[in-house]
Structures are given as structure tokens and as C-alpha cells.
Amino acid sequence: MPADTITSTSTNIAVPPVRSVLSEPGWVRFLLIAGALLFLALFLLLPLVAVFAEALRHGFDAYWAALTEPDAVAAIELTLIVAVISVPANLLFGVAASWCVAKFDFRGKNLLITLIDLPFSVSPVISGLIYVLLFGLNGLFGAYLRDMGIQIIFAVPGLVLATIFVTFPFVARELIPLMQEQGSDEEEAALVLGASGWQTFWRVTIPNIKWGLLYGVLLCNARAMGEFGAVSVVSGHIRGETNTMPLHVEILYNEYNFVAAFAVASLLAMLALVTLVVKTALEWRFGEELAATRH
Amino acid sequence: MAIQVSGITKRFNDFTALDSVDLEVRSGELLALLGPSGSGKTTLLRIMAGLESPDAGGLLLNGEEALGLKPRDRQVGFVFQHYALFRHMTVFDNVAFGLKVRPRGQRPSSAEIRRRVTELLDLVQLSPFAGRYPAQLSGGQRQRVALARALAIEPKVLLLDEPFGALDAKVRKELRRWLRKLHEDIHVTSVFVTHDQEEALELADRVVVMNQGRIEQIGSPAEVYDHPASAFVYEFLGQVNRLDCTVEGGIAHIGDGALAIATDGGVQGRAVAYVRPHDLGVTPAVGGPARISGIHVVGPDARIDIDLAGLALEAEMDRERLATLGIVAGDRCAVHIDRARVFAR
Numbered sequence: 033m034p035a036d037t038i039t040s041t042s043t044n045i046a047v048p049p050v051r052s053v054l055s056e057p058g059w060v061r062f063l064l065i066a067g068a069l070l071f072l073a074l075f076l077l078l079p080l081v082a083v084f085a086e087a088l089r090h091g092f093d094a095y096w097a098a099l100t101e102p103d104a105v106a107a108i109e110l111t112l113i114v115a116v117i118s119v120p121a122n123l124l125f126g127v128a129a130s131w132c133v134a135k136f137d138f139r140g141k142n143l144l145i146t147l148i149d150l151p152f153s154v155s156p157v158i159s160g161l162i163y164v165l166l167f168g169l170n171g172l173f174g175a176y177l178r179d180m181g182i183q184i185i186f187a188v189p190g191l192v193l194a195t196i197f198v199t200f201p202f203v204a205r206e207l208i209p210l211m212q213e214q215g216s217d218e219e220e221a222a223l224v225l226g227a228s229g230w231q232t233f234w235r236v237t238i239p240n241i242k243w244g245l246l247y248g249v250l251l252c253n254a255r256a257m258g259e260f261g262a263v264s265v266v267s268g269h270i271r272g273e274t275n276t277m278p279l280h281v282e283i284l285y286n287e288y289n290f291v292a293a294f295a296v297a298s299l300l301a302m303l304a305l306v307t308l309v310v311k312t313a314l315e316w317r318f319g320e321e322l323a324a325t326r327h
Numbered sequence: 328m329a330i331q332v333s334g335i336t337k338r339f340n341d342f343t344a345l346d347s348v349d350l351e352v353r354s355g356e357l358l359a360l361l362g363p364s365g366s367g368k369t370t371l372l373r374i375m376a377g378l379e380s381p382d383a384g385g386l387l388l389n390g391e392e393a394l395g396l397k398p399r400d401r402q403v404g405f406v407f408q409h410y411a412l413f414r415h416m417t418v419f420d421n422v423a424f425g426l427k428v429r430p431r432g433q434r435p436s437s438a439e440i441r442r443r444v445t446e447l448l449d450l451v452q453l454s455p456f457a458g459r460y461p462a463q464l465s466g467g468q469r470q471r472v473a474l475a476r477a478l479a480i481e482p483k484v485l486l487l488d489e490p491f492g493a494l495d496a497k498v499r500k501e502l503r504r505w506l507r508k509l510h511e512d513i514h515v516t517s518v519f520v521t522h523d524q525e526e527a528l529e530l531a532d533r534v535v536v537m538n539q540g541r542i543e544q545i546g547s548p549a550e551v552y553d554h555p556a557s558a559f560v561y562e563f564l565g566q567v568n569r570l571d572c573t574v575e576g577g578i579a580h581i582g583d584g585a586l587a588i589a590t591d592g593g594v595q596g597r598a599v600a601y602v603r604p605h606d607l608g609v610t611p612a613v614g615g616p617a618r619i620s621g622i623h624v625v626g627p628d629a630r631i632d633i634d635l636a637g638l639a640l641e642a643e644m645d646r647e648r649l650a651t652l653g654i655v656a657g658d659r660c661a662v663h664i665d666r667a668r669v670f671a672r
């Protein structure tokens with residue numbers, strides 16, 4: 033707007049129009065925007081469309097059949113089970129770790145923050161291997177676990193462990209900066225006003241972090257359902273038993289069963305879309321409150 | 328006696344925040360803890376509230392041993408420097424919080440809570456804002472919400488940490504008057520922390536001057552200003568000329584004998600004399616020992632910079648007196664000291 037006023041006044045007094053320092057020439061703007069859109073279309077939109085196009089290539093019946101086939105159903109169920117266990121676990125761990133880091137000072141705090149980031153910096157395959165080395169038949173606890181009749185690797189517990197490890201940072205990463213910025217003044221105020229620790233947590237701490245927490249959980253869930261590398265190492269790829277959706281997609285693809293592979297993949301793509309839509313809807317609906325809690 | 332602090336010591340690693348502090352706060356008074364940052368005043372306040380625990384010492388609140396009590400059991404109201412309002416709650420809910428979190432048996436009915444909160448919001452003149460969120464209020468309004476919230480639990484003691492620190496000068500002054508009046512109305516024992524001497528002197532019944540974890544002086548505003556107990560208090564409260572001198576036989580010689588003052592204490596040898604600018608008299612004198620190096624008029628007062636044989640002095644007088652004297656920058660003059668305090672160095 034300032035640019036307009038400046039140009040119009042300056043043309044009146046017959047001097048060359050002055051352009052605001054912040055606006056680029058038209059052709060630069062066009063090139064930049066077009067480049068960004070092209071990139072977006074090529075690398076994000078096109079693959080998404082391709083997934084659905086491939087999945088529906090032989091019509092909706094084939095698509096539906098691929099999704100309701102017993103192995104696919106088992107994979108979907110297993111994915112949900114893993115997410116249902118690992119997301120709440122990481123919700124709990126994440127809140128506890130952020131609380132610890134943000135509200136208290138202690139020796140080794142930086143080490144803890146680094147450790148929380150570890151799963152992001154380590155290749156997921158390594159994360160999976162760690163568990164094989166620990167709990168596999170030839171692993172550290174392998175013999176003991178076999179004697180006790182407990183199976184972790186190539187079974188649901190291994191999948192859950194690997195998923196928890198890989199998705200650990202999502203909630204904590206989202207909350208630590210938020211809680212550090214908020215400080216502990218409000219908690220102190222609540223305590224002086226007579227609230228118990230529990231009341232303070234539920235009535236002051238949680239409401240202040242709920243949006244950050246929700247973001248963290250959404251992202252954590254998306255990754256928990258979509259994780260491939262770590263899960264692939266500990267799963268053993270037993271059809272109908274230890275195959276999660278991403279693993280099932282790979283198997284089907286390797287068997288040249290493209291329609292089925294893309295059908296299952298389309299579910300994962302939809303999960304991503306739903307995550308984005310929910311996130312945007314929340315921002316739109318509660319934007320004001322969100323701004324208020326972040327001051 | 329509302330609060331009795333005895334021998335409170337608090338260290339943070341190597342830093343001694345409080346060094347064996349003794350203090351008594353009388354019932355119903357408004358007491359200021361005044362000192363520079365790092366003097367331990369906020370730590371002392373937080374210890375009273377139970378937000379910090381001391382390494383040694385004792386604390387009585389209304390005659391009861393309080394150090395073993397949690398903050399929630401001390402019945403103190405605390406107003407934080409940055410208010411610490413619950414940002415996700417409305418003004419009404421902020422004020423109601425202390426009542427709503429009470430255990431079931433002691434919790435007032437919701438109608439009663441509504442009545443009390445409305446009453447408090449009237450008291451702090453914020454009734455029209457009950458439905459707003461803290462982010463939608465001005466600094467002065469937030470401050471008053473914080474005060475109402477602290478008063479809601481009917482505290483026996485009100486503790487305020489730099490209550491006006493985050494406000495601009497004009498609002499600060501208004502709120503100061505208002506708080507003074509509020510204190511006269513409700514008479515709850517109050518302790519407030521400040522680094523602003525003007526605030527402490529104007530507002531408090533008694534002022535506690537703190538420095539490096541110790542109390543330098545306790546007294547009424549007039550006492551601490553007119554009779555500072557230590558060199559620190561002299562320098563911290565108001566403007567002052569700090570003059571190196573040598574004392575011999577009760578006479579302090581300043582600036583190679585250019586000025587001499589009679590001292591009252593038993594100080595001998597190297598010392599420092601403190602002279603308030605308004606206790607420094609100036610008379611025009613042709614060929615006098617001093618020179619007027621500058622005159623600055625600030626509102627109704629005039630500040631006069633004087634150069635006495637290389638020694639920079641500052642005098643203060645009202646503009647009428649300046650006009651009578653008829654001095655201008657560059658004039659020679661004589662200087663005399665009406666009142667000074669000498670401390671050994």
C-alpha cells in the first residue's frame with residue numbers, strides 16, 4: 033500500500049516513480065512464484081495424484097477388494113495397534129521430558145536435550161537394529177527372553193518399541209521451546225493461590241501447552257503409522273502377523289501387485305491429508321486463542 | 328507482628344543472595360524492600376511466599392513457624408513482576424482461581440465465588456473487563472487483575488515483586504497512588520520489592536534498604552533519606568556528591584584544602600564525605616575558588632555543575648533562587664556545605 037501512495041504522488045510532481053525497497057520487479061515476482069508452484073506441483077501434488085490414480089486404475093471394486101483382503105486388514109489393524117500404544121506413550125514421555133527440561137535446572141540437562149533429539153539424527157534402520165541386538169535371539173537379552181518365552185523381535189512388542197523410539201522427539205520437540213518461553217511463573221502463581229501440584233498441572237500447565245501438544249501428537253501419529261525403516265528391521269515381514277501398512281505396501285509392490293500396493297498406500301496418503309486438514313482447521317478455528325497462549 | 332525473619336541465609340552456588348537477614352514486618356504496614364538488582368530483595372520475598380527455601384534461618388508468619396509450610400498453606404498473596412496471569416483464562420476466572428481450587432469442604436458455592444470476584448473487580452475498577460483475556464488488557468489493567476487475584480484468597484500478607492516495574496512512567500505514578508489508597512482502605516500487611524527509590528519513599532510506611540544480601544538500614548522514608556546509616560544508603564537514595572577527603576581533628580579537608588567541613592563522628596584519616604546537591608550552597612564571588620561550569624534547568628529546579636580546583640560538584644536549587652543569585656555559566660563563585668556525612672574509607 034505505501035508503494036502505491038508513493039508512486040501516485042510522485043507521478044503528480046513528474047519525477048520518475050519511486051519503487052518501495054521491499055517490492056521486486058514484476059518479472060522477478062512472477063518467476064519466483066511460478067517456480068515455487070511448479071516445484072510444489074511436481075514434487076508434492078503429482079505423486080499424490082499418482083498414488084490415487086494407480087490405486088483406482090482397475091476401478092473402485094478392485095481398490096476395495098485390495099483393502100479388504102485379510103492380509104491388508106491385518107496390516108491396517110497392526111498399524112493402528114502400534115499407533116494406539118506408541119502415541120500415548122510418547123505423549124506421556126514427551127510431556128514429562130519437556131516439563132523436566134523447561135521447569136527445572138539440573139546437571140546433564142543439555143545431554144538430555146541431545147538424547148531427545150537422537151532418534152532424529154540416527155538412521156531409522158540403526159534404530160531397528162539396536163533392538164535386534166538387544167532382544168534378538170543372539171542379542172544381549174536373547175537367551176533370557178527365550179527361556180521366559182517372551183518374543184520381542186519379529187513380534188508386536190518389537191514393532192512398538194521401534195516406533196516409540198523413532199517418534200520420541202515429536203512431542204518433546206514441540207513442547208520444550210513453548211514451555212521454556214512460558215516459564216514457570218504461572219505455575220508458581222497457582223501454587224501460591226492454593227492449588228495442589230495436580231490442580232496446577234491440569235488447570236494451568238496443560239491448558240497452556242494444549243495446542244503445542246496437539247501438534248506434537250498429530251505429527252507423532254503420522255510418523256508412527258508411516259514409519260518404515262526401523263519397523264522393517266524388527267518386523268520379520270510375516271504376512272498377516274507382523275506387517276504394518278508401509279511394510280505391506282512394499283511387499284505388494286515387490287510382487288508387482290501395483291493396484292493393491294497403491295490402494296494401501298492411498299490410505300497412508302489420506303492419513304497425511306487428514307493430519308494436514310486437522311492441523312489447518314485447528315489453526316483456523318482457534319487461531320485467536322492460539323495467539324493468546326503464545327502471547 | 329505479621330512476619331518475622333530471623334537469620335535467613337540463601338546461596339545460589341557461589342553467590343550469596345541473602346546473608347543472615349533479620350527483619351520484622353509489623354501488622355498492617357506497607358513495607359518496601361529497596362535495593363539494586365542482586366541485593367537479595369526478591370529472593371527474600373520469594374522465601375516469605377515459600378517459592379524458595381532458605382539454607383538457614385527461621386520465618387514466622389503471624390506467629391506461626393512457616394518454613395515447613397508449602398506456599399499453598401501460607402495464605403499469602405503474591406503479585407509477580409510480570410503478573411503471571413493465567414493466559415488461557417478470562418479476568419473473571421483468573422480472580423476466581425484461588426477460590427475454585429480450594430478443597431471441597433472449604434470451597435465457597437459458585438454463587439458466593441461470583442459475588443466475591445465481582446466485588447474484587449469493582450475494587451480494582453475492572454468490572455467491565457471480566458470477560459477479557461489477559462492479552463487483551465493494558466499493563467496497568469493486568470497489574471490490577473494480578474492484585475485482585477492475590478486478594479481473592481483473603482491473604483494475611485500481600486507480597487508484591489516489583490509491582491510497577493513493567494509499566495511506563497505515567498501509569499506507574501497513577502497506580503502507585505491508587506495502591507497507597509487501596510492499602511489505606513483494606514490495611515493488609517504488605518511487602519513490596521522495588522529498585523526505584525522514589526517509589527519506596529513515596530509509598531512505604533517503612534523502607535528496608537538492602538545491598539549484597541544484607542540489610543543496610545530500616546526506617547521511615549524520612550529517616551533513611553535524612554539520616555542514611557551507611558555510605559551505600561547515601562549513594563543509593565537520591566543524588567549525592569561523593570568527595571574524597573582527609574579528616575584531622577574533626578575537620579574534613581576536601582580537594583587539597585579547598586573546602587573544610589566539621590565532622591561529628593569519630594572518623595580519622597582517609598574518608599569520604601557525602602553532600603546532597605541541595606545542601607551545597609553557591610555564592611557569586613569575583614576571584615572565588617570555584618567556577619560554574621554549567622547550569623541545567625529541569626522543570627522548577629536548576630542543577631548547577633561546579634568545578635572546584637578540578638573537583639566536579641553538583642548543586643541544586645529552585646529557579647527563583649538561581650535568578651536572585653544571578654549567576655551564569657563561567658562565573659567564579661564560592662562554595663559552602665550546609666550539611667555532610669563523613670564515612671571512613
